[in-house]
Each structure stands twice: as structure tokens, then as C-alpha cells.
Amino acid sequence: MARYFKSRTQGLGRKPGELVFIGSHDKEEIRTSLIDYSEKGIREDVWSDLPADKDLENPSTSLWLNFDGLHDLNRMDRIEERFELHPLVMADIVNTALRPKIEEIEGGIFFVLKMLRYSESDKKVMSEQFSMILRDDILLTFQEYPGDVFDPIRERLRAGKGRIRTAGLDYLAYCMMDSIIDNYISIVERIGEQIENNEEALLVNATPEVMERIIMLKREIIYLRKTIRPVIEAVQFLTKCENPLIRESTEPFINDLFANIRQVSEAIDTYREMLSEQLDTYNSLIGNRLNDIMKILTIFSVIFIPLTFIAGIYGTNFDYIPELHFRYGYLMLWGIILALAGAMLFVFKRKKWL
């Protein structure tokens, strides 16, 4: 299956805005969870389908409603209707092959991001789409399947320390983006460590395994770059848009976020260059080794081929070969052979082949 460009084929030919789920996780649990918090307290709730209207009526608090599982299109339709979302917005949420973006929509800001996961076993980066709609009174988040990087945020909400319960939903949205980007950082770091380890392994012994690792890492770096690059653009948009939903006190945090994502991107570029350089190095080393092998072969051949020829000459059965009957003929043979070999070794030494 194409990892770099998820199949949208099943969606082709339908009307725009018609919901088409793209993904393979249609067996995942469907869940809706609410965190309703204010400075004074916090209320958590979970539903297997959708909450009732009254569950969300609480004008004085901040609501964070998280939807796990996007494959039940009927449920998504009801969410669209319940929260009066534009059809295209909902289509973007369920189209999990989408390019990350942040855009202003009527009455809110719409975020499409990617959560990454690094599988240690097959050394691959996998991505999950994470969408978020920030409104004045509610933050809606959508995940393909349960399990995310937001547990520390939940803990902070429960603990109620710091500014998190007082700083508004825009700050909460920032925290979530921050968690996602921090997670990018940790993944880039893990891959980066492998790259830097590889660098040393390469100089010690340029085995084909090292090359395969370089290629594999390069593939992951290309994948990361493809996934992370549009996020820069998206966050930059956020630093510039003057939407009242982003309050002034949150702006420095957004700027900080922008600096982080740029740093991730630059690290990726640097690692990419390092991998290219490693492949060049590998090829140069292989070239060196080929040279060495050829040198040895050539030295042996060049020394022994003439000697074998001389032995061959005196192995012929001509009636009259005077040298064969010399008293010291055999010794002379060895003398000639050793002299020849010595001369050739001397030449090789002068050519710096030895």
C-alpha cells in the first residue's frame, strides 16, 4: 500500500462534500469523550456514540470534546449536523490522507495535523490524522483511533495547576499542537541518533548492512519531511492571522511553536544532507576497497604469470633445450624467478602499491 500518498480512489467520482472515509482502521472502537473545565473544577464524561444536547449546555465553562474513530460515516453526518459544520470541513476530517493545514472557517479555526508514531520494531514512522475545530465555546478534536499524545495535557487539566484551566480554549489548542510537535521532535531525535551512530559504523566497516540502514533512514527522513513541512506553513498562518479566537496572551506561545517546528524542519534537512553524504562516503569506501582488491589481484597475477610462463618453457619436450642440461640449470631457474619477483616487488613498492 502506498504510504506516501494514501489511496483516495474510493472517493473519486462522488459529489464534493460527500463523506468518504479513507483508511483501514474501520474496526477501531468509537468513542466520544468530554472534558468540561473551568477555573473551579473539571468534569469528564465518555459516550460510546454521541453526547446528548444537554450534556454540552454549560455556558460558563470550557468544553473539549474528543471524537475517536472516523469510519462510521453515519455518525460523522450527525456530528456535522449537530455542530453545523460546513460539508467540506467534515469531508476534510474523514479524508485522512489530507495535507496538514490551518484555516479560518465560519465561527472558528480548523486545524488538520498529523500525529506521528515511531514503530521501533519495523523502524517505520506511521502517521494518524488529527483534526481540531476551535470555537469560542468548544474545542472539537477528531482522531482516527484511540490513543494519543495528550495524556500529560489531561493530567494538567485534572491537576489544575498553572494557567491551563484559566487560559482559554485557544491555549488548550496550543497545548495540543505543542504536544504533537514535541512528539515530532522526539521522533526526529530517535532517527537522528541512528543516523549519527551509522556515521561511525560506516567509517569502521562499510558493510552492505550499513548501506541498507542508510537507505531505510533516508526513506523515513523523506517521509518525515513530507509530513512535517506543510505544518510549518500552517503554524505560520496561525502566527499571522488576526483571528479574535487567538487571544493576545496566547500569541507568544504560538510564536514559540513556530520556532520549534522550524527547528524540527531544519534538523530534518540537516539529517537528509548527512544521509546523502553517508551514501557518497559509502560509495567512495567501496571504490577504495575495490581498488585494494584489484591491487592484490594484480600484484599476484603480475608476479606469478611470468614465472609460470618460464616454468612452462622448461616443461616443454623439445629435443634440444640446452639450459636443461646446464649443471646448475635448476638453480639458475630459481635465480631468475627470484630476481624477477624481486624486481617486480620493487616496482610495486615504488608505485606505492605495497
Added chain:
Amino acid sequence: MARYFKSRTQGLGRKPGELVFIGSHDKEEIRTSLIDYSEKGIREDVWSDLPADKDLENPSTSLWLNFDGLHDLNRMDRIEERFELHPLVMADIVNTALRPKIEEIEGGIFFVLKMLRYSESDKKVMSEQFSMILRDDILLTFQEYPGDVFDPIRERLRAGKGRIRTAGLDYLAYCMMDSIIDNYISIVERIGEQIENNEEALLVNATPEVMERIIMLKREIIYLRKTIRPVIEAVQFLTKCENPLIRESTEPFINDLFANIRQVSEAIDTYREMLSEQLDTYNSLIGNRLNDIMKILTIFSVIFIPLTFIAGIYGTNFDYIPELHFRYGYLMLWGIILALAGAMLFVFKRKKWL
């Protein structure tokens, strides 16, 4: 024939705006088809030449008039006159080698796009020019030959569900561009899948066939990039032009389109990088293999050449070679030979060649 840059030579030296058909499909059927729809109903009609004036007199409905076949220049002249098109516009329509573009013309918007077709048999992407003129009351579309990717749109028009019959001609034009770009996506996906499959085939066994496939895919990717890149620019123009023909309700759809085409373009760039990387990998693997072959050759030569030399020495016919008359001379020969071979194997083992 040059696929990357279709021949315009036959058009050179003529006056600007003079119609010159560039293409080889002059045997294709000529047809004009009309879909005349409103919220209330839909009327379809087909003519082998052109419709009469009265066929198009229906001020309260939306008209979509599609022309198949561009090679009958006399007919094109009559179309130019009938719809009062600027000579350059009509020249662009019949010049099927044109670069995709969208531009505002008097009383309308003029679209030149490319429909792509992926031929599974010769694994090649072919393109067909698709032009479109959006006016207040009519949408004119021009195709090189019959058969297109718009059947689902026609179905939706006939079914009359959703907004398609009420949302105006600009929405219909959007739907057509959307179909074309969705088609790009599905082609990029098919090529992408081959590229990703190739990646694994490469690591399993770097055969020349894998290399030929890489080269072939690279050519297709270059072709796709060349064809699709100008479309980005064209759609971007559409998102920015404030032409009253594009109503506000259609704008989010255009923005969506722009995001899609950019995603396609980024996928193409990523695949291109992957192919470059694959060729590098292929060359490195070939280098490795050459190394292995050389190693084996060298080991064999270096072991046996001296042994053959020794055998040669004792095959000479000198009168006096004392070793030949030793009691265990032959055994000693084997002893020396085995010792030499063993010593060399030991050296190779230490050099990690075995």
C-alpha cells in the same frame, strides 16, 4: 514523436489567431452535446455538428455545451463566430500543445487544462487537452476526442441530488476541475504504488529489470510534473481573482481544489526524490556486487596461481632437480601446497573477505 513538447511546427509562420490544429486525432468523431438543467429538470441533446440558435434559447436554465473533436477547423471557426470568442482564445483551444492556464477574458473565464489517462499496457501517461469557457449563462467545454472523466457529474446532474443543479455554472466548472484533479490523484497513486513496490524489489534483488522500471517510472514522473505543475499556478489564480462569475459560495470549493492540487504536486516531488534515491541505491548495490565478484575472483586466483606455479616448477625437465628424487617428494609437494593455501585462507579470513 516528441511527447514532452508537442509539435507546433505546422503552426509557425501563420498569423496569430489563425486556427492551427495540433494533434493526430483527426479521425475522431465530431459531436456536440448539451445538458440544459435547472432546479426543476434536465434536458439532454446531441448534434453531430452544431446546435441551432433556438436550441440554446433558454434564459432561465443553466447550459453546459460540450464539443468533442477539435480538428474540423471550419466548425471551430463557426463556433468562434457563434459565441463571439476572441481569435486568440479559439487558437488556444485548438492548439492542443498548450500549457495549462486559467485567465479572465471578456465576459468570461477561460480554462485550459489537461486530462490524463494512464495506459496500463505500455505503462505510459497520455494527456488530452480540455478547455472550458465559463460565462454567465453558459459553460462551453472542448475535448480532443470523446470520452472523459465527467460521467459521475452527468449522473449527479441527472439525479439532481445535492447542490449541483442549484449551485450555478461556476460550481459545475469546479466539479469538472475537481474530477480532473481527482483523476490526477488516482494516476499518481498508481504510479506511486509501483514506485513503492519497486523499492522492496530493489533490496531483494537489484536486477537490471528493476533499474529499467526505475528509469521508466522516472520518465512518467517527470512527465506528470511537467503537466501538473502549471495547474497549481492556474488554480491559484482562480483563488485570487475576484471575478463575479465565481460566487462566494463556490470559493471554499476552489480553495479545497487548490489544496488538492498542491498535495498532488508534493506527492510527485516526493516520488521523484524516491526514484533518485532508488537509482543511487541500485548503483550502490551494483558496486557491492562487483566487489563480491572481484573478491571471489581474487581469492581463487591468489590461492591457485602460486600453486600452479609450484606445480609448473616441478614439471620442468631439468636434468638435475633434487626434490624430484626425494622419497617423499610428492607428499612434500602436497604439504607445501596445502600449507600455502591454508595460510592464504587464513589471511583472507583476517581481512574479512570470507
Added chain:
Amino acid sequence: MARYFKSRTQGLGRKPGELVFIGSHDKEEIRTSLIDYSEKGIREDVWSDLPADKDLENPSTSLWLNFDGLHDLNRMDRIEERFELHPLVMADIVNTALRPKIEEIEGGIFFVLKMLRYSESDKKVMSEQFSMILRDDILLTFQEYPGDVFDPIRERLRAGKGRIRTAGLDYLAYCMMDSIIDNYISIVERIGEQIENNEEALLVNATPEVMERIIMLKREIIYLRKTIRPVIEAVQFLTKCENPLIRESTEPFINDLFANIRQVSEAIDTYREMLSEQLDTYNSLIGNRLNDIMKILTIFSVIFIPLTFIAGIYGTNFDYIPELHFRYGYLMLWGIILALAGAMLFVFKRKKWL
């Protein structure tokens, strides 16, 4: 002689604006030709030097005055004076090494372009400088030597069909630029066809001749790119400058021109990539072939070297070699030899070398 950067050395150290002819065609015929046309008729005239003042007095018609041959600096001085040109403008006209550009000058627009010529015999693109000054009442054009791509324009002027005799001098200037760019297209097409043919030749048989052709084509493409790239910038300037000399009715034509030149430039870039890719392919194929050669050499050597060694052993003249006296000694020798060879062939088969 440096084709990529024509010698200006002879001009160094002179005063700015001093006329210095750079070029080697100082034996070419000098000629001045006039086409004086209006809606009603056309008058053509030719002088070996310059026309008299009265020849150009015709306020109600459009004048196109073409100068062939730039090397007679005395004549150029008189032209400068006669038409009151800025010294730098005339210096640019005779400096045939100039970079293409279009700029507004006092009372006119000054065009410096390159006409290209593809020599089929030595497969080289050659360029000639073409300068043009557009004024309200006259169009002055300057060519290095007689012979150009404008004959179809002259024909159209004589025929008087279409808008050419009524549409003003700006339209005439457009027609000339259009002819020049159409000529670029036809040259790029011819080179492109060779490139695409080469692509197939390469996969059939990667001979050194194919490589030499790739290198030669690359050189021409680099040359074309260098020559054509500044023209894009120049034409873009024309689409943006709001000079009253370019009338509104001519603007769509200029835009068309801009689209054409951009298309040429993109085709060049695509061909350049294809050539790079072809060279990579060539090198990969050469690598493959080297591998194949080495495989054959290795298989033969590895099979026969041990066999020759064994034969050598039994060719020695030791007094006591028991095997030599075995009844079926010779048959056993062949048995061993065939078994060894068979075993090695089997190993090679398993290694997929055969």
C-alpha cells in the same frame, strides 16, 4: 572561440557609449530596407546605405525600417544621430554579446533579442542579435546579417489580410517577437526529438556514441537555456509596463507571448532533467555491463584455474606419484575434473550468476 560568452575584450577601456562592434561578420552586406504601410497600401524600398530624410516623411502611414549589418560603425553613428538615439542604446545595438532585455527609453521601447539558428550539419545552435526600437511613428530593427525569420510577416503585410496593416506598429513588433519565439519552439522541438529518440537508443544499446550524443545535446540545451531565460524576464517586463506605445488591443497578444516563452523555458528544463537522467542511466547500464563481464571472467577463471592446477600436479616429474600408475588414473583425473567443474557450476547457479 567562446560561444557562451562572446568576446568583448576589444571594447574594454573605451569610453561608455563609444561604439564597438563585437562579432566576426564584418564582410556581410550592408542594407537598409523599408516597409511603409497603411490600411490602403504598402511601399517597399531598399538602400545600400541609409535612406534620405524625405523617404521617411509620411505621417499617415506606419514605417518599418530594417538595418542589416552592424559592423560599419560610421554608418551606425549616422543612424544614432539621424534618429536621435541615446549613445548607450546604440552601443547596446552594436554590442552583439548583449543579454536579451526590453526597456523603456525616451520616446520608445528598446528590445534586444536573440534569433536562433539550428545548424543541422554540426548539430549546433547559433545565435544572432536582433534589436528593435519601437516609436510612435516608426519601428527600427537591427540585424547582424541579412536573412531572418520574418518573411511570413512581410508576406502578411503585402497580402494585407487580417489585422496586421491596421493594428499599428506595436502589433508589428509583437508579430516579430512571436516569430522569434516560434522559432525557439521549433528548435527546442528538434533537439527534443533527438533527446527522446536517444532515450530509446540508450535502452537498446548503451554505446559510447549514445553517451557522446547525450553530452552534445546537453551542451546545446545549456546554451539554449542561457539564451532564452533572460527573454522570459524581458517579455514579463513588457506585460507589466504600462507604456502607451503598447495599446490595449495588443495586450492579450503580449500575454500570449509570455505564456509561450514560459512554455519553451519549461520544456528546456524538462529536457535538461531528461538528459541528466539519461547520463545516470548510461552510467548504470555501463555498471551493469561491467558486472556481466566480470561475472563471465570470474566464472571461467574460477572453474578452470583449479582444474589447470590439478593437471599441473600430475605433470610434475616426481619419481613417485602413485596416482600416475593407477589403472584408471587418467579416467579418475577426468572424473575429478568434471565433478569439480560441476560443483562449481552448481554453486554459481545457486548464486544466480548463470
Added chain:
Amino acid sequence: MARYFKSRTQGLGRKPGELVFIGSHDKEEIRTSLIDYSEKGIREDVWSDLPADKDLENPSTSLWLNFDGLHDLNRMDRIEERFELHPLVMADIVNTALRPKIEEIEGGIFFVLKMLRYSESDKKVMSEQFSMILRDDILLTFQEYPGDVFDPIRERLRAGKGRIRTAGLDYLAYCMMDSIIDNYISIVERIGEQIENNEEALLVNATPEVMERIIMLKREIIYLRKTIRPVIEAVQFLTKCENPLIRESTEPFINDLFANIRQVSEAIDTYREMLSEQLDTYNSLIGNRLNDIMKILTIFSVIFIPLTFIAGIYGTNFDYIPELHFRYGYLMLWGIILALAGAMLFVFKRKKWL
């Protein structure tokens, strides 16, 4: 440990603005040093923890307060509180993995830069984070560990010559940036000298050691580029921001700084290109050498293999080989052998292999 992207993992999941020290130098001495100067005099002081409030009460003088050691987070918390810093600012100061930047903060300008150190022994560039907060009345600087490049500035402050004691804190901040960038220059110069020396070593003898040095230098250059590039952006920001803290008299110095840092960056780019070129050269030279080796091997093999074959023929024991009994058979053998060898040498000479 990843040098290119320092670990921030320990900081993930904490609340934004919570202090997390990233670095390994938690055993370094903690120190706070003050330089309190005015036109009239200078006072220096050092504390092992923090100064008391009264130590800093001196409205008529300029204060430079330098903190060495960032790992005692409790102390950093107290500094944050004492100088009313924004939590994100303090978080940036202790996050020593940060990308260099300059930004305006409330009541001041915040600088994050990198001091570089070149370790001659392991030929590596190491970096230390240097942060600085410029306020109206005080300059706060933060270093990871004691020892910096500012001693000449301290000397100039003590000496009191020139404008340093009168030109304000913005000038002092400039002096510090200037010292840091001058240090970059001296490091780039040292690496550059190695690169240029390597260039000559390469042409004299392309040993694998030269290649390893190229790779090592490339790594350092990549590291330098990654570290220095964001500084350009940061200094450019400073040249453009119209913060009243940067007085007009200091502006030319900032512009000068900007020119310097750009020059460093261009030198790095040039060196990087030179290294790429050197690796290409190395590979070409290795290719040449392989060619030479192969030539020698081939010449020897091609000359002696047929000769050995001929000798082998006359070593066979056939009953009837007429040549063996010719009177001058043996001489003829040598004659044939020499003729053959001579002919082949002649061919090689003509092929320019000798």
C-alpha cells in the same frame, strides 16, 4: 549522543514555560558576576549565588550581570522572579538546544546565540548557548558554563578607552555579538585552511586518509552551517526592528555585524561546495587509478596467457609432435614467443596503454 539535535526528550510532556535544563554540564560552577560601569569608573563583583537587591541599585550607571551555569533550576526560578521575566523566556534560556533567535519582549530585547569552540584534538566544533536580555538599565547574560570570548570586552571596559563606557548597553550587547561572530570567523578560517590544504594533498596523493578528512570536514561544515544560518536571520531582524533600545548611533555597528555574519555564511557555502568538489575529484582519481591497475593487469595477462598456452602445448606428451624434433625447435619457440609479445606490445602502444 545526537550533536545535531540535542535531546529535548526529558522536557516533553511538561507544561509550557516549565523549566527543563537540557545539557550535560550540571557539575559546572555556578557564578554571577557584575560589571557596573559609567564614564567615570567601573565596579566589578562576583557572587556564588545571586546578588542582593541593593547590589544592583545604581540608577546612573550601566549594569552587566552575567550568570554562569544554567542547571540549577531553583536558581533560575529565582532569577525569573527577580527580573520579572516571561516564563517562556526563561524556558528558552535553560533549553540549551534552542535555535538562535533575537526577539523583542516586553521591556527588552531577547537574544539567543551560540558560542562555538573548536577542539583541536578531536577536530570538532562544539557549541554553547549564550542568551542575553537587553533592557534599558541592565544587560543580563546567561552562559552554560564559565569561560567565554568576552575577555577583550572586559579589558576595554576596565581600560575605559574608546566609546565603550559611554556608548550604552546596546553598544555593549553589540560588542558581545561582534565577539561571538568574530569567533565564528576564526573557526571557519581554521577549518577553511584545512580544506584548502586538503585540496593540494588530494592532487598529490588521493589516499583514503584524505577522503576521511574530507568527510570529517564536511560534517563540521554542515554543523557550522546549521548553527550559523539562523544567526543571519536573527541579526537581520535586529537591523530592521525599530526598538528604541537600539540607539541610532549603534545602528551602523549592527549593519556591520550583519555584513560580517553574511560573509561567514557565504564562506561556509563556498567551503561546502569545495568539499563536494573534492569528493568528486577523489572518486575520479580512484577511478583513474583503478583504470591504471586494470591496464597493467590486462597487459600482463594478455601478453603472457597466450605464451603460457604455447609452452603448455609443447609440454604435452603426444607421441608425435613434429616441432619437438626440429633442429631449431626450441629457438623457434622463443622466436614465436618474442614475436607475439612484441606484436602485442605494439598494439598496446598504439592504443596508448603504455
Added chain:
Amino acid sequence: MARYFKSRTQGLGRKPGELVFIGSHDKEEIRTSLIDYSEKGIREDVWSDLPADKDLENPSTSLWLNFDGLHDLNRMDRIEERFELHPLVMADIVNTALRPKIEEIEGGIFFVLKMLRYSESDKKVMSEQFSMILRDDILLTFQEYPGDVFDPIRERLRAGKGRIRTAGLDYLAYCMMDSIIDNYISIVERIGEQIENNEEALLVNATPEVMERIIMLKREIIYLRKTIRPVIEAVQFLTKCENPLIRESTEPFINDLFANIRQVSEAIDTYREMLSEQLDTYNSLIGNRLNDIMKILTIFSVIFIPLTFIAGIYGTNFDYIPELHFRYGYLMLWGIILALAGAMLFVFKRKKWL
């Protein structure tokens, strides 16, 4: 010594604006020369140190004061004081490692440029810093050592023809920049000619000398690019700054200058590409040749190795080898040998190796 990045180490740690001479030419003659001209006449003077005040009192004329030799810092200090230069300006003048730039300073425009010199003997481009301060009444120029490219300007001043004596100091400054850039052109041309000659030499015979020349030329091109690129930016600044010192009549000349320097830069880029392409070609040719060598080696080995083996077989001393006693045994041996060799030649022919 680092040519690409001249040592500034000796200047580090000093106060900004303190003069530090960087360069090795401290033995050069120190000289100050004046050209004082007006429409009516010209006065020239030379001093070994500095002119007296009265020497420069001539309000109605234009003064060009040229200083040769920058290493006597005491003298530079006096110049700084005498002409009231900003300390940073004088620091830039004596820092001969500076990046070219043009900037507006108080009461003038400050130019830092590089004069290039091509040493034919060691085929290297060397640079000398040239600084210039344009003021209303005087033009100050500074050179590292005597000898420059301005003699034609002096001649024109003396001759007094053309506009040079009347067009003001800004025109004189333009003339000097023009001379410098013309000199760039002539150097690029000389290197370019070598590159184009090399191209042909390469295809005739790809010797290692050709490769070394490619590498050497690449180094010079990198150096030229590094030196010339910032000049583009500097001249562009001049075309845009609206300083009253640059009069309207001089502006077209500046624009011309800008076109020239861009043309130089493009030529450099083109040559750089050509050199890269030449190195690729060289490597491909070397690969071809390796292939040819291997082919010959393989053909010889593959033909003779089996033949030698057969000869070896019949050289064994087994008691009973029936073939040896056949009547035509020896002839049959030759028959088999020739048949085998013929078969293999046939195979090679079919494989197109011969």
C-alpha cells in the same frame, strides 16, 4: 594561506572601528595621487604621504584623490581625521577581506569592490580590494597596492573628450566601476575559453590531465562566483537608492552596469554547469574505458584459460592416456583447440564484444 576567506584573526578582540590591516603587502609603496579636473583643464599631482590642505582647495573643480597602500595605519588614521570619516568606514577600507558592498554614509556613498587579476603563470585569479567614497566635491579611492585598471580613464580625463570632464564625479565613479566589471568580463572570458577548449580535449582523449584542468578551472570559477556575486547586490542597491549624489543623467549608465554584472554572473553559472557536466563526462568516459579494458582481458582469459587447461591435461604423466598414442593425436589437439577458440570468438561476436 586561505584564499577564499582571508585571515582576520589578527583583528579579533580589538575594539570595533580600530584599524587593523589584513593583507601581506606591507612593503608596497605608499602614494597619494590627485587628479583635479574641470571642463577647462586638468591638474595632476602626487605625494609620497598626504597632500596639504591647500592642495585640495579648489571649489570649482572635481577632485579625484587616490591612495595607494593601506598598511600604514598611522597614515590611515590621519586620512580618517582629515576627511572626517566614520571609524567603521575606515575600518572597512583597511580590512581587505571585506565582502563587496555599496552603502550610503553620511555625506556620501561608500563603495567596497574587488579588482581581479588573472595570473597566467599559475592560472589563478587574485583579488585586490578597491574602496571608494563619493562625495559632493571629491572622490576618494583606496587601493592595496599601485597599479590598477583605470589608466584608460586617466587618459580620457587628460584628453578631455566626451562627457567625462563635464559629467561630474558620479559619472567618474561609474567609469571606475565599469572598468572593474569590464575586467571581470575579460577574466571570465579567458577562463571560459579554457573551459570550452577543455570540452573538446575531453572528447578526444580523457586523460587525467584533462581532469586536473577541470578541477582547477572549477576552483577558479567557484572563487570568481564568490567574489562577483555580492557585487550584483551592491550595484542593484545603487540602481535603487535615490541618493542625490547620483544624478539623473548617470542613472542609465548605472542600469547598464547592472545589466553587465548580471550577464557576468550568468556566464559564471553557465560555466560552472559546464564544468560539472565535463566531470560527469570524464567519469563516464573512464567507465567506458574500464569496460573496454575488462572486455579485452576477459576475451583473452576466457579463450586461453580452457586451452591451457587442455594442454595441461595432455602434459600429465599418467601411464595410460590413450589419446597421446593416437596417430593424429597432436593434430586432433590443435583441432579441438581451434574449434574451441573459434566457438568462443563466435559467441563474443554475437554478444557484440568484438
